[in-house]
Amino acid sequence: MTEYLFNIVRASFNLINTASAWIVISYIIAGALHDLIPVEKLHKHLGNKSFSALFKVMVSGVILPICSCGTVPLGISMYYAGAYVGPVLCFMTATPVINPIALILSYGLLGRKITIIYFIIGLTFPVFIGWIANMTSGRELFYAPAYSEDGGFRSDMREDKRSVSEKLRSGFNWMINDFALVISKYVVTGMLMAGFIMVSFPSSLIQEYLGNPSALSLINIAVLATVMYVCAVGHIPFIAALIAAGASPGSAVTFLIAGASTNIAELLSIYRMIGKRSAVIYGVLVTVCAVFLGYITNLILLPDYEPQISIDRIDYSIKSANRLMIIFPKEVQYLCTGIILIFFIIAMYYKIMTWKEMRKA
Template identity: 30%
Template structure:
C-alpha cells in the first residue's frame, strides 16, 4: 500500500515538473520575442498586446525579483532552525510574536510552509506559535516585498508585512486561548517529510564561509527559483491579460471600490493556489483598473496564505478547530486591514492609480532589460534542469 502511494506521489510530482517546466519555457520564450515587432504583428493583436503588457510588468519587477532572491539566499545562510524552535516554545505569548516575526521574511509558499511548521513543532514549538508561523510565512517574504515595492507603492509595501504579522499573531493567540491542550503530532504527520523542511545551512553543505555562501546562492537561484518560477510567470501573464483586455471602468462599474470588491477578492483568494510573489503583479494590475488598495491587500494576503490543499493539511496537522481559527484569523484580520488601508489613502488624499508602480521608474531602463532577460534565462535553465532530474 505504501509502495503504491509512493508510486502515485512520484508520478504526480513528475507530471507537475513536466507541466510547470513546459509552461515556464514556452512563456519565457514568448516574452523574449517581445522586442521583435514583426513577430508580434504575425501572432495577432490581442495576444501581442497581452505579451507586450506582460513584458512591461516583467521589466519593472525583474531587478527587484533578483534582489529579493539574493536577500532570501543571505537570510537562508544565517537561519538556525534549532534556535528558532527554542524561541517558539513554552512562553505562549512571546512564542507567537516570535513566530509571526520569523515568518515574515521567509520565502515559503502555503504548501511548502507546512513541512517546515511540522519540523518546528517536532522540536517543541507550541501550537499557537506553529499557527502563527503557518499564517505569517506564506503571506509575504523578502522576494514578494521587493516586488510589491516595484509594482505598487511604499504604503502597500509597508502594510503587507504588517498585516502578515497581525494575522499570524491573532491566529496564534486565538489558538492558545481556545485550544489550551497541547496534543501530540499524529503518527502519519510525524513521518511526513519534504525538502522545504530544512531551514538554514545543512551539515552536508560544509562549515566554511564560502561553502555557506554557495549553499545560500544555490537555495536562492536554484531551489527557490524552481519553486516560484511557474507561479511568477503565470502571475505576470495574468496581469498582462488584466491590463490589456479588461476595460478601465469594468471593475468599478460591477464591483465598486469598497466592501463588495474586498469580499470578491476574498472569495477569489481563499481556494486559489498562488504564491506571494505571483499575486503581486495581479494585484497591481487590478489597482490600475480601479480596484481599491484594501481589496488588493485582501487578495495579496488571502491568496498566498490559503488554498484547498493547505486547508486540508492544516486540518490533518492541527485539527478541525485549528483549521477554523486559521481561516477566520486570515479572513477577518485581512478585511479589517483592508478597510484601514482604504481609509489611509482617503485621509491622505492619495489616488492609488496615480502612484502605482512609480518606485520601479527609478531603475535605469538598460538594467531592467538585462534583469528581465537574466531572470527569464534563469527560470528556463532551472526548469530545464529540473525536467532532466529523475
C-alpha cells in the same frame, strides 16, 4: 469534457511545478532537523503560549521567501516535534505573506502607501493569528506524544547520545517513509483543487470582476483569495493589475493578505495533520482579518488615493527583486515535481491497500 479535465491536470501540474523545489527543500530540512535539534531547546522556545515564541517564528518566517506550500512541511514538522500550534500557524502565515522580495515588488508595483500598510500588517498579522490559535485551540494545542502526562518533556526524549550522522539517517528515514508521503498526498490533492478553480474561473474573469470594486465585496475577494493558490511574490503583479483596472486599495490589501497566507493545499494539510479546529480557525481568521484590514485600508487611503506608478521605479524594483529571488532551472523543477508525485502515488497505494484490508475484515 476530456479537454476540460486535461486543462485541470495541466494547471495543477504547473502549480506543483512552481512550488516543487521549495517543497522538496522543506522536506529535506524537516528530515535533517527532525532528530538533530534538541527537543528540549525546541520546547523551550516554541512549546508555550508566550509572545516571544510567536515573535521568534515571525522573524524567521519574514526572512524566508518561500511560498505557503513550502512552509507547510516545515511548520508541521515543528508541530510534531513539540511546538505549540500558535507558533506553527504564525510561521505558516509570516513566511508567504511578507518577505524582502515581496516588499521590493510591492514598492515598485503598488506604491509607498500600500507597501507601508503591507509591511505593518506583515509584522503584526501572523502574531495575532498565532495568539488566537493558542487561546482557542483544544487538544490540538500541541502534539501530545511529544509531551509527558504532566505536560513536561518526555523522559525518553531528554537525552540522545547518537552521533550526528545517525540522527540524520533517522530523520531522513522518517521523512521518506512517513512525513513526505503524508504531506505530498495533501499537497497534490490541494493543487488539483486549485487547478479546478483556475480552469473554471480563469484569471481574466477574476480580474474583470475584481477590477471593479463595486462588483464584489471585500468578503468575496477574501474568500476567493483564500482558496486560490498564489506564489509568495507572484500575486503582487496581479494585484497591481487590479489597481490599474480601478480596484480600491483595500481590495488589493485583502487579496494580498488572504491570497498569500493560505490556499486549499495548506488548509487541507492543516486539517489532516493538526486538526479540524485549527484548519477552521486559521481559514476563518485569515478571511475575517483580510476583510477588516482591507476595510481599514480604504478608510485610510480613500477617497484621495491614486495609483502611483513609476516606470523607472517598477523597472528598478523588478531588477532588485530578481537579484534576491532564487529561480530554479526547469530541470530541477521537473525533478522535484516527479519526486512529489512519486510520494503521492506511494501514499495513495498504501491508502488503497489499507482500504482493501478493511473491507476484507
